[in-house]
Amino acid sequence: MASSQGATVSELENRDHPEPRNDAAPKPDPRDKTDQRDRRTHDDGDKAEARPSLRERLRQHRVLTAIGLVALVVCIAFGIVYWLNARHYETTDDAFIDARSxxxxxxxxxxxxxxxxxxxxxxxxxxxxAQIDTRDYVAARDQAQAQVEQAQANIKNVEAQIFSQDAQVQQARDQADQAAAQLQFAEQEAARAQELVQKGAGTVQQQQRTKSDLQASQANDSRAKAGVISAERQIDVLKAQQKSAEAGLAQARAQLAQAELNLSYTxxxxxxxxxxxxxxxxxxxxxxxxxxxxMFVPDDIWVTANYKETQVTDMRPGQPAEIRIDAYPDHKITGKVASVQPGSGTVFSLLPAENATGNYVKVVQRVPVKIVVDRWPTDVTIGPGMSVVPKVRVR
The missing domain is CATH 2.40.50.100 (RNA polymerase II/Efflux pump adaptor protein, barrel-sandwich hybrid domain)
Structure with missing residues (x-):
């Protein structure tokens, strides 16, 4: 009973004061380093025997290694050449064939x-x-031709009247000369009769007759002079009619020309x-x-390339260009820059941007560049609106 109680007390003491546990691994003995190194060497040897080295693997795959090295060298060379060459060109896919349709x-x-x-x-x-019905326009042409002929006949008629009036003017002048001569004779007769009467050798009746003849001769002379003036004025009237007839002829000819032009428009x-x-x-x-x-599309076509404004820094007229048509990628076309538009495309649009209104967001603008082609291919159909990719050498 005592021993049992003693054991119980001992267990209680051990339970109340448990011994500290040491879970840490025991520290290796420094004297065991040689053994550890030998074990690692042994393990590495086993692994080396199990896995071949990189040199051995390359030696086992000589062909693949050579191909990989060649491909690496080619890629590096291609990258260098591409970088050295590509920076001399500017290209864009925002380009199309254009024409003045x-x-x-x-x-x-x-x-x-x-x-x-x-x-x-x-x-x-x-x-x-195309051809439009010509019958109406032929009739109008014939009518205009008839008016021309009528105007020409009017001119000839007036010319004949002028010629006749010239004869009448000459006749009036002759009559005026005759009347002047008769007036002179009558004046002389009247002077002699007056002188005879004063001397007593003549009669009063004779004096009165000569005076009457003188007055008649004076009237005839005045009438003849007026006839000359009237005949000459009639020539002026006929010449005015001649100018009017000539104007009518010009008008008729103009109508004829318009009629012929309308006929040609058919x-x-x-x-x-x-x-x-x-x-x-x-x-x-x-x-x-x-x-x-x-609609009509002329043969004169070109390429309009909308480059970014940052791409036209070194772009100048005359620079060579290579063009690839999306529809015909096998055709390589060459050309040159003709001109660079002095302004972005949005400025000349129907509704240009108003940056002064609303919130402003900077956007890289597009500048149209006109590229003319040296020679278009003739075995394919090319027209406005077709997409192309131009590459311009700017350096």
Missing amino acids: FSVAAKVGGYVTDVDVTDNQHVEAGAVL KITAAQAGRVVKLSGAKGTLVNAGQSLM
Whole structure:
């Protein structure tokens, strides 16, 4: 019982005062360093025997290693060449083919009697595109021609009257000379009769007769002079009529020229070489003056490239350019810079930006650059709006 109680007390003491536990690993003995080094060496040797070295692996894959080294050298060389070469060029994908396309419209109205072209057809300058009914314009031309002939006849008539009036003027002048001679004779007769009466040798009756003849001769002389003046004035009237007739002839000729011009407008021709697109006119269509019949794309086309304003620093007219068309990537086209627009594209738009209003956010602007092509390919169809990628050498 005592021993049992003693054991119990001992257990209680041990329970109340437990011995400290030492979970840490025992410190290695410095004398065991040699053994540890030997173990590591042994382990490394085992690993080296299990895994080949890098040199051995490269030796085992000589072909792959050579290919990798060659590819690395090529990539480095290509990168250097690309960097040295690419910085001399400026390129953009915001570019397209441009042209001054226009609408072909009728100058005069009428029924379309014939259309000599079809969609997308290429025509040369002066080629007939469409024909408008000419009957009304032929009649107007003939009427104007008749008016010209009538005006010419009026001029000839006035010229004949002037010629006749010249004869009448000469006749009036002759009559005036005759009247002047008769007046002179009558004055002499009257003077002699007066002298005889004063001397007593003549009669009063004779004196009165000569005086009467003198007055009649004076009246005839005045009438003859007035006839000369009237005849000469009539020539002036006829010359004024002649000028009026000549003005009428000029007007008639102008009307004839306009009629012939309107007649020529019935034949619609191409002003320059190009292609017909969006053909809307058809035979039998009634068109009015100014109504569009088709669109026309001239052969004179170029590239409009919208470069960023930071890309045009060194861009100048005359610099060479290489152009790739998206639709035909196999065709390589060369050209040169023709001009750089003096201003961004938004300034000349329908609704230009107003930076003074609202909140301002700086945006890199685009500047249109015109690039002319040395020679367009002829085996493919190229027209305005097609996307291209130009590359301009600026350095």
